Amino acid sequence: MGNYAIETVGLNFNFGNQAIVKDLSLQVPKGSIYGFLGPNGAGKTTTIKILLNLLKSSNDQVFIFGKEINHNRIASLKRIGALVEQPAIYGHLTGKENLINRCILLGINKSKADEMLSLVGLSDASNKKASKYSLGMKQRLGIALALVSDPELLLLDEPTNGLDPNGIIEVRNLMIDLATKHNKTILVSSHLLAEIERTATHVGIINKGRLLFQGTINELHLLSKPMLEIEVSKTSDAAAFLTQAGYEILEITDKKIIVPFTSPEDSGALNTLLIQKGFTVSSLYLQKKDLENLFLDITKNN
Amino acid sequence: MRSLTISLVSEFYKSRKTLAFWAAIILPFVICALVAFGFYTSSDKVLKMHYLPIMLWLRYLGAALGVMGVLILPFYVIFMAFSVNNIEHKNDTWKTLFAQPLNKFSIYAAKYLYAVILIFVCLFLFAAFTFVFGHLLQALVPKYNFNQYDPSLVLVKFYAKLFLASLGILSIQFILSLLWGDFLKPMGIGFIGTIMGIITGNVGWKYAYLIPYSHPSLVLNSSTAARKLSDPSDFPIFTQEIYTSLIYALVLFVIGYFIVTKKSIK
Structure with missing residues (x-):
């Protein structure tokens, strides 16, 4: 006290x-x-x-x-x-x-x-x-x-x-x-x-x-965890593959897959993995929710 | 006690540029000056009446006292009680005032006390200006016989009684002005009260003394009666209406404190 x-x-x-x-x-x-x-x-x-x-x-x-x-x-x-x-x-x-x-x-x-x-x-x-x-x-x-x-x-x-x-x-x-x-x-x-x-x-x-x-x-x-946004062809197949490979998928849209960001090296490894499997990766983007959105989220959900 | 003094000084500092403060000084000056001017310009007529010195003084001070007691005093009290509280309503400063490291009761008591002091100053100046202008008249019109009687005691007693009689009205108006930030409500109620007070006071209704607004009229009636005495200063100050006025003042003062602590903060 x-x-x-x-x-x-x-x-x-x-x-x-x-x-x-x-x-x-x-x-x-x-x-x-x-x-x-x-x-x-x-x-x-x-x-x-x-x-x-x-x-x-x-x-x-x-x-x-x-x-x-x-x-x-x-x-x-x-x-x-x-x-x-x-x-x-x-x-x-x-x-x-x-x-x-x-x-x-x-x-x-x-x-x-x-x-x-x-x-x-x-x-x-x-x-x-x-x-x-x-x-x-x-x-x-x-x-x-x-x-x-x-x-x-x-x-x-x-x-x-x-x-x-x-x-x-x-x-x-x-x-x-x-x-x-x-x-x-x-x-x-x-x-x-x-x-x-x-x-x-x-x-x-x-x-x-x-x-x-x-x-x-x-x-x-x-609280605002960074996320990796992957723009990739055949998203649902890619997502299924990544899940098999042990990745956690946060969100899938028709063009993008979102996974938790851990480190730049991991992002690179993930990219290599997808390309080796024949997927076309057009962009990798580190997304960080800004505090304003976080604040809105916190106050909206309650 | 320190809280009270500090708050009182602050009340003075805040209001020293307001009309309520200056009215306490200007009002007695202007009215006494007007009455004296009347006695100066119509000195021929007054001299023809061949008043005794004591009666001349009573005539002269009665002129000021009459206007003053019946109308101006109640309205000044109404306006001043409003003004002292409105300073805080208007600027939305009640909460800041009560967030100061001062005893809450002292802050409120200082405000009330300041209003009482203003009335006191106003009435004291009435008595003082009446005295001064009387002697000025004597200097200007040497045929007057103002200098042959000392009116000090009569003046002091009249105005002291009027002061005590005004405390009941002050307490009611103070609470009304605490409750409402606008001028119309306390003014309207005060206006009706004053009219009612004048009527009941003058017709001599048995229970008129229970209405604080009638107290100044009752005091004036008793002062008119006092003129018939051989010694016009020989009247009691503490009469029924004065006791009633003081009881009203005390009770409403306490109630006002509870109102102010509950209300002001939202």
């Missing part, structure tokens, strides 16, 4: 009769960037609200840095910075005033406000009313607000929403920076796997309130 920044144990949550989160056991290691993935409505935001104690969990289900959250609400929240859904910004105040207000609430030095503004690149707009900010600027101000207390754990709910490609890259680099140089733990939710793939060290995939996969990004890659 000591190594996790966040741990939930069989977490359940209902809105009335509707179960939103079912038996969720998250394990977010300290210092990791944990990509919390799932389609819209999977229960990501609800989970984040539970982690912030905005929604009540049972007394033995949610642990922040090893401490149960209901009994240590204030101590836990002191270590968390969060951006939930739309950034919560007072439109009638300027960007800087928003940050100063947060400094007041957190009891920290107001000079932090300027520091945060330059960190997220809003120094030039610091005296502009936040309601006049573009979506991307609001998102960045939201991140600055989450960071202002220098928390050990950051909960970012779709932080790249509404950002342009440049902004997305900036946020991505900022997250990597925070995790590697400042040793922060980041839980970042998203419905886009491609987004998570580039930053996350760990991934949890949630759908309809259930955790379908949890592990390192490499473990996720391993």
